[in-house]
Amino acid sequence: MQVQLIRRKEKLIVRLKGELDHHSAQIFRDAVENELEKGTVRDLIVNMENVTFMDSSGIGVILGRYKQVKAKGGKTVICGAAAHIQKILQMGGISKIIPLVRKESSALEV
């Protein structure tokens, strides 16, 4: 899985491309943790437009990042998740605590 990081002021956009499973979750985790440690970003936008597969490992790693961001007073938004990915996000209770929007542009306005 590839991870592209874009900073927009205090918001960190993470564009994920490929499969988010136990094997690739670490890549996502490390990339976000590195940025958060720098202290320059506060909010997290997870762009899942190009995520082709996700299992419960994705639920775990997203929740982990949500907690880290929340601990520093930030917000997390997910954008672009396909229907079958949204199903899994809902099963994991993520949709109850993290807003799911369609476009990255909408996510920036949350």
Added chain:
Amino acid sequence: MDYMRLEIPARSENESFARVVVAAFAARLNPTLEELNELKTAVSEAVTNCILHAYDDADSIISIKVTAEDKTLVVEVADQGKGIEDIAKAMEPLYTDKPELERSGMGFTIMENFMDRLTVKSQKGKGTVVTMSKNFGKTDGSNH
């Protein structure tokens, strides 16, 4: 009755490979995209469980057997690892004994939701066999 067997070391790199192999075998049942995604996710959960919980050593073997009969696929994911002491507890939604690894504890719940049947047999120290089946397509033979 068609079947296939796959043996892979318990390495996380093999999670994707296992999903693709089972999905490729399932193609003969003309699955919808949704059914295929569900199957792949369930397989991913079972294989990931072996990698995370069954073994400490990544060279140990995960055995996958898939059988196709009529419109039903039966997937068996087996290991000879640690075994599950309390199966009912392990299958509880949100239960995980590895919270430090950011595990959501949703693996079995997802398998139950995405497959039509799920049974787990395990003995402490002897290994675990997860057997799950899925019925594909409509009974009138139409595909969508």
